[in-house]
Amino acid sequence: MIKILVVEDDETLRKILKDKLTQEGFTLLTAKDGEEGLEAALKSKPDLILLDVIMPKMDGVDMLKKLREDSFGNKVPVLLLTNDGDPEHIKETLKANATDYLVKSDWKLEDIVNKIKETLRL
Secondary structure, eight states: OOEEEEEOSOHHHHHHHHHHHHHTTOEEEEESSHHHHHHHHHHHOOSEEEEOSSOSSSOHHHHHHHHTTSTTTTTSOEEEEESOOOHHHHHHHHHTTOSEEEEGGGOOHHHHHHHHHHHTTO
């Protein structure tokens, strides 16, 4: 069973992603901020992380940097899903070793599912 961790502070979007990905046959874990997300990632070792960038407590970029310091976290694919389309921020997050950077307004739910499947080579 493929495990996906969704780290997203927007409760509605978190639920929509959870419902859709569960329907697609994935096991879903969720977290509402970067601190919770980092703890969940290191504890549950998901196959892929869908990570928001702008969140309270710890943002997605800081979470990604801390995650990449761990031997498991250094290998897990991380797709950043954010409203921030600033080219400088995109460059910074890709430098932090994100697998990909998806701007929410550019992606439909079905496209996100397909991107996850492509990333996991399903």
